[in-house]
Amino acid sequence: xxxxxxxxxxxxxxxxxxxxxxxxxxxxxxxxxxxxxxxxxxxxxxxxxxxxxxxxxxxxxxxxxxxxxxxxxxxxxxxxxxxxxxxxxxxxxxxxxxxxxxxxxxxxxxxxxxxxxxxxxxxxxxxxxxxxxxxxxxxxxxxxxxxxxxxxxxxxxxxxxxxxxxxxxxxxxxxxxxxxxxxxxxxxxxxxxxxxxxxxxxxxxxxxxxxxxxxxxxxxxxxxxxxxxxxxxxxxxxxxxxxxxxxxxxxxxxxxxxxxxxxxxxxxxxxxxxxxxxxxxxxxxxxxxxxxxxxxxxxxxxxxxxxxxxxxxxxxxxxxxxxxxxxxxxxxxxxxxxxxxxxxxxxxxxxxxxxxxxxxxxxxxxxxxxxxxxxxxxxxxxxxxxxxx
Amino acid sequence: xxxxxxxxxxxxxxxxxxxxxxxxxxxxxxxxxxxxxxxxxxxxxxxxxxxxxxxxxxxxxxxxxxxxxxxxxxxxxxxxxxxxxxxxxxxxxxxxxxxxxxxxxxxxxxxxxxxxxxxxxxxxxxxxxxxxxxxxxxxx
Numbered sequence: 001x002x003x004x005x006x007x008x009x010x011x012x013x014x015x016x017x018x019x020x021x022x023x024x025x026x027x028x029x030x031x032x033x034x035x036x037x038x039x040x041x042x043x044x045x046x047x048x049x050x051x052x053x054x055x056x057x058x059x060x061x062x063x064x065x066x067x068x069x070x071x072x073x074x075x076x077x078x079x080x081x082x083x084x085x086x087x088x089x090x091x092x093x094x095x096x097x098x099x100x101x102x103x104x105x106x107x108x109x110x111x112x113x114x115x116x117x118x119x120x121x122x123x124x125x126x127x128x129x130x131x132x133x134x135x136x137x138x139x140x141x142x143x144x145x146x147x148x149x150x151x152x153x154x155x156x157x158x159x160x161x162x163x164x165x166x167x168x169x170x171x172x173x174x175x176x177x178x179x180x181x182x183x184x185x186x187x188x189x190x191x192x193x194x195x196x197x198x199x200x201x202x203x204x205x206x207x208x209x210x211x212x213x214x215x216x217x218x219x220x221x222x223x224x225x226x227x228x229x230x231x232x233x234x235x236x237x238x239x240x241x242x243x244x245x246x247x248x249x250x251x252x253x254x255x256x257x258x259x260x261x262x263x264x265x266x267x268x269x270x271x272x273x274x275x276x277x278x279x280x281x282x283x284x285x286x287x288x289x290x291x292x293x294x295x296x297x298x299x300x301x302x303x304x305x306x307x308x309x310x311x312x313x314x315x316x317x318x319x320x321x322x323x324x325x326x327x328x329x330x331x332x333x334x335x336x337x338x339x340x341x342x343x344x345x346x347x348x349x350x351x352x353x354x355x356x357x358x359x360x361x362x363x364x365x366x367x368x369x370x371x372x373x374x375x376x377x378x379x380x381x382x383x384x385x386x387x388x389x
Numbered sequence: 390x391x392x393x394x395x396x397x398x399x400x401x402x403x404x405x406x407x408x409x410x411x412x413x414x415x416x417x418x419x420x421x422x423x424x425x426x427x428x429x430x431x432x433x434x435x436x437x438x439x440x441x442x443x444x445x446x447x448x449x450x451x452x453x454x455x456x457x458x459x460x461x462x463x464x465x466x467x468x469x470x471x472x473x474x475x476x477x478x479x480x481x482x483x484x485x486x487x488x489x490x491x492x493x494x495x496x497x498x499x500x501x502x503x504x505x506x507x508x509x510x511x512x513x514x515x516x517x518x519x520x521x522x523x524x525x526x527x528x529x
Contacts, residue, residue, distance in 0.1 A: 025485065025488060025489070028488045029481060029484050029485050029488055032404045032405060032479075032484045032488070032494075033479075033481060033484065047454075047455045047456060048455065048456040048458075048459050053423060053454075053456045053459070054456060054459040054463075055428065055459070055463055057459065057462055057463045057466045058459040058462070058463070061459070061462070061489075135455040135456075136455055137453065137454055137455050140455070152480075152481045153455055153480060153481060153482055154455060154481060154482065154485075155455050155456075155457055155458035155481060155482030155483075155484075155485035155486060156455055156456055156458055156459055156482075157458050157459070157462075157485055157489055158458070158481065158482070158485045159455075171481075172481060204452070208478075232453070233421070233452070233453050233454075234452065234453070235419070235452050236419065236450060236451055236452045236453075236480050238480075364421075364424070364453070365423075365424050365453075365454075368421075368424040368425060368434055368435070369424050
């Protein structure tokens with residue numbers, strides 16, 4: 001692989017151990033992928049900062065980089081941690097707070113922007129064609145598909161390494177020739193007969209090439225976000241070319257196959273029937289956008305107070321300041337708000353019989369991690385189930 | 390002692406070269422290392438009898454969370470990692486995990502052919518990689 005003089009110096013250790021280690025990781029991964037050179041990145045998003053998901057060895061890795069003077073060389077944001085950073089939640093467990101604090105101190109020492117969210121594009125939307133090094137599968141697919149940013153699904157340590165050096169390897173989705181939609185996917189009609197997360201889970205499991213999605217109209221960007229996140233959970237998608245949405249010039253189309261998604265096959269992806277009294281309604285995977293928060297607020301005003309089970313909404317930490325009025329009203333109506341975290345990367349304080357969520361991604365992980373039954377439903381159905389008479 | 394006989398000879402592309410010989414564990418599908426692998430036990434969470442400590446893990450590819458490299462790294466540090474991994478397709482985060490954990494990684498050229506054969510053999514299956522050549526043995 002060709003390295004510039006500066007990159008050679010980084011690798012050789014002229015700028016210290018942390019940068020040398022970071023450069024070694026990037027070069028080795030890049031060489032394995034056949035990259036011929038590195039590319040400068042404009043924004044790094046680091047996933048894998050929750051103690052609940054990375055454990056003691058991940059913590060050791062991050063701490064060592066920080067203790068040995070690793071510093072962000074480019075604007076860097078971070079994914080959710082395993083605790084509620086506003087102390088508002090009674091549902092998210094905080095028993096790992098001590099370990100999480102050690103990770104957070106290291107991230108701060110490395111001068112990362114501690115946004116603790118899986119929607120980093122809320123803080124800095126990428127420009128079309130801009131090179132990024134993002135972890136967090138749902139954010140990666142959103143950056144590539146919606147904004148036309150160029151990023152691979154960077155494993156957490158590679159994103160960290162890219163932050164410290166300011167570079168990543170130029171391979172995969174950093175090259176236009178690899179951003180080719182090959183399978184035309186026609187959406188089911190009517191489109192929202194089943195929750196959109198189910199469509200994402202189906203595509204993730206059944207389509208392996210980059211899809212070219214058509215017929216995705218009259219739905220909100222938040223629903224597109226939910227679908228993309230679900231695809232990236234049940235599959236390994238990092239880009240879906242969406243007709244009319246993905247910026248021109250950031251992809252090519254060379255169709256080899258056509259697939260029509262039918263509503264009857266989606267039934268298998270919404271989860272089974274549920275029973276039990278201990279129910280949790282969950283919205284916010286990926287973290288709720290301001291628009292979603294407003295929708296929940298509007299629905300709750302319509303339905304009143306919570307009448308059965310519990311309701312959890314997860315949001316970026318900063319939303320508690322930005323949308324304080326709404327948050328306080330949701331709290332007053334019995335909604336549990338957790339900031340800077342989510343149940344995928346944290347633990348619950350109690351066991352639930354089943355969870356109702358609008359997120360296909362949450363269904364995929366919560367069933368596996370918390371061993372709980374999960375069912376997909378639309379936001380209004382969840383609110384109605386918990387708040388309705 | 391039972392004898393071994395050669396059942397298959399194929400090709401691999403080394404992604405992270407290194408020694409790779411031992412008993413085979415096959416998971417014919419995509420794995421999310423986060424959520425589907427227990428990093429304390431070295432087993433698949435939903436298939437509790439499938440554990441891969443010190444074995445050769447053959448699977449189609451990865452899916453899901455980008456936290457995967459830390460899970461792979463934890464497997465190594467807990468001494469329950471597979472000896473090496475053979476896959477049909479690689480993505481950056483799998484490579485990153487194997488780089489960090491120093492686990493040899495190979496792409497199998499005719500993955501489907503190999504998997505069909507492994508499924509048909511009911512006895513234990515052993516595999517050895519020499520350069521670009523894959524040799525599969527069955528116990529008789």
